[in-house]
Amino acid sequence: MTDQLPAHRRQPLSLDTALASFDALWSPRIVTHVNDYDVRVAKVEGEHVWHVHDDTDEFFLVLDGELEIALREPAGERTVTLAKGSVFVVPRGTEHRPAARERAAILVFEPTGTLSVGDRHEEVPDHVDATTGHALQA
Amino acid sequence: MTDQLPAHRRQPLSLDTALASFDALWSPRIVTHVNDYDVRVAKVEGEHVWHVHDDTDEFFLVLDGELEIALREPAGERTVTLAKGSVFVVPRGTEHRPAARERAAILVFEPTGTLSVGDRHEEVPDHVDATTGHALQA
Numbered sequence A, B: 001m002t003d004q005l006p007a008h009r010r011q012p013l014s015l016d017t018a019l020a021s022f023d024a025l026w027s028p029r030i031v032t033h034v035n036d037y038d039v040r041v042a043k044v045e046g047e048h049v050w051h052v053h054d055d056t057d058e059f060f061l062v063l064d065g066e067l068e069i070a071l072r073e074p075a076g077e078r079t080v081t082l083a084k085g086s087v088f089v090v091p092r093g094t095e096h097r098p099a100a101r102e103r104a105a106i107l108v109f110e111p112t113g114t115l116s117v118g119d120r121h122e123e124v125p126d127h128v129d130a131t132t133g134h135a136l137q138a
Helices: A015-020 B015-020
Strands: A029-034 A037-047 A058-064 A067-073 A076-082 A086-090 A095-111 B029-034 B037-047 B058-064 B067-073 B076-082 B086-090 B095-111
Touching (some): A015 A037, A029 B086, A058 B029, B015 B029, B015 B037, B015 B058, B058 B067, B067 B086, B076 B086
Antiparallel strands (some): A037 A095, A058 A086, A058 A095, A067 A095, B029 B037, B037 B095, B058 B095, B067 B076, B067 B095
16 A cells, blocks of 8 residues: 555655765665565676675666676676666576676666675675665655 | 576667667567566557556656656545656555656566556556567567
């Protein structure tokens, strides 16, 4: 019942407004929920860490800039490049490392509770936030 | 394993390219899958039908143009307007009717198999496609 939703979920939300509300890189904000999934947005620049989600696919949409995702597949390592307005799904179990040469903004869909650094990952540097997503400040 | 994916899912997809590949209105195309969810895009203009998804929320992102969603809530009827780049989730069980005064393009995220006209709906006019989403032609 929408009447029971918090006020900020009863109106449409501009993704530009959401992105303007924070500065942190690699620190996703939860924009909204769809059943037991989150829609999150993040500002990114530089390299994330190699990590794996064992039990879930991960959907990426580039809202601004360009995103590279390095993938370690059975056939070897490759990198896909997502221009603004492009989408890509990293299949569950595939080790991957997102990166952006310049500042970019992305939207991701994934199950609520999914950790930004996956179930297994290399050492997390200071510039990467290991989180299940932060609430957007109204 | 990404090596087992069809070729078109092993590379990023431009949503503009996807939208350029068809003309039909209110006839969603499946862009990709995320676990047991679909990401679909649709071109829209005019009014859809009042309908309800009893068991799932429905996520909307406006890619181009402007979308209105009329909602029948316990407190009464209201309409939300989504500008380009805005998102909104229609909660499960809420009767709603999307509409666009001029041509617009949207992205939706919902469980695979979700019918475009919901579980209950008014009579479906010829200009609305009752579908669980069509495959995108490569």
